[in-house]
Amino acid sequence: MVVISAGYPGFAPGPSARRSLGADGDDGVYAAIDLGTNNCRMLVARPTPDGFRVIDSYSRITRLGEGLAGSGTLSRAAMDRTLDALAHCADKMRRRGVTAARTVATEACRRARNGSAFLDEVRHKTGLRLETISPAEEARLALGGCAPLLDPEIPYALVFDIGGGSTELLWVELKPDGGLDVQGLASLPLGVVTVAEECGGGDLCSRTYRAVKERVMQLLRPFEAMHAVAEQVESGGVQMLGTSGTVTTLGGVHLGLKRYDRSLVDGISIEFADIFDVSRRLSCMTLRERAQHPCVGRERADLVLSGCAILEGLCELWPVGRLRVADRGLREGMLLDLMRVDAMEVA
Template identity: 45%
Template structure:
């Protein structure tokens, strides 16, 4: 069904928004792939092909749909949120129709996992847009986040080590603990924890209290207590003391903090992805943001009114991570599940098509998993 809609989109390009020139597809030197990540807060599309050292991005799209708005209180996806999301997904289908795609995949995460009507919404999306969206597990989220950050994991340090990755989402936060073998260009997932708190769920739970000292510190302590339990299982603090751990962060929260640390007048991805953010500096920035309140967040050109409501909840999650596992720096990744999906699709084609493999392994092993409920 989606292929029919993609074909129709190619014949109706004059009615589509000018997202990208149709001629882009003729410039690609290899098969094109598309990945859609439908999160609790954002709907994102990425179109890319394999490059020499990773992905060659052809087109991208992102819209804040707030699919999980009200979910914490009602347990269901709201009608207005579903309508906003379907509108964004239609735009994704139209945009995908500009390209001759080898394959595509669409996934949904915490909001659809948690909502009582989540699967009904997925069926509705299929009926109205033709997109077959898979609701993935928290474990696969951790895997895809690691896969997306593969080049960063293997670009630093000695031949072996550990990677601690966090992904602060809209509805949940994933923490992945990985063993890195840089000689073999692979990593193994030793364990993960999925916290049912993200920028939207924490923001809705605390409301305006997140702007108070008491509310903010309560949120940090609540999250930290869960992280300490994960630390007890995996002895992460011990590995940090040995200088054996690389901390990676991927989310709008950490990329925003990195942008502010660099003094960017407006967000510029090129200077952020793969950069190193001083954690003491980041915590100082958070302190300044908290003192400025909502008015200060809205006025900040890197943040703006659309994101101001959810930045402090993200900062509370970041601070809980940074104080549970004190390290000097975090490597910042402006990449996410879409990148991991694309790399996986490209890797599968190479494996089954008899082509040269990717210059790294996406094979992940699952030794231990944690799911935290509230």
């Protein structure tokens, strides 16, 4: 299902943004878990005057949504892999003395017929109470996490997150007072896992690659008609910010890194011509060659081309000319929400 919205009602923490696990106080320890279609990720952090300091993290590719596009359900093997990852998260949270946390599930659990039953199983076996959030809430949290990378001198922004099972896109106006006005939201049922499975694997031929790009553009035409983004792009008033494994992988490949380094990738800008060049280079590699690339790896080798095709569809529809890369997003947005709520309560 394609979700197209004229706007988003507010930019405040969601109603379930806080779950206390222990004593509150200035020395609180906060955790955020993002269970996606492809990855299970966690951050644990302590607040600082200008944000937060990460004290622990966890990331594992579990492929929870493997086979979901065809069956409509989460497979037993995928659920078991994910349960194991979440058990590790719960153990880390206990050892770190987490006092408040938010744990969310996204597209795979939204779409699967047995998504709710799986989250009940997660609660029973790990003690973690994951909530399945809407595409709008997912996009809001991602924007909150990467908003510091937006250029305040450019009045509009296209902010997107290419996930495993879906792609979320926000059309944002940057106000002179520093506020963000979300004027439009689009959620497409296309992610790196769903596209790879629907197209018969990760080695997309040129015809299939082009078809994915065209489908992205077609699905977003109602969004373009509603918001006239192209007019603002033509006038030079639009920036583009992407957060996902696709854009960070492209960033690492573009920089020629021998090993992926978040500190070198987060916040860089890449010209569209360089994005297209990196995508072509990756498409010319075999699956094995991509798996051996230090910024791709075995677990992303069969998915990265799907992400590249989705990204190119966005770039061709809206030729902003340059993309800023964010190696931050949903988890950071959740942490900031939690800390903001606590700060408001203390005040």
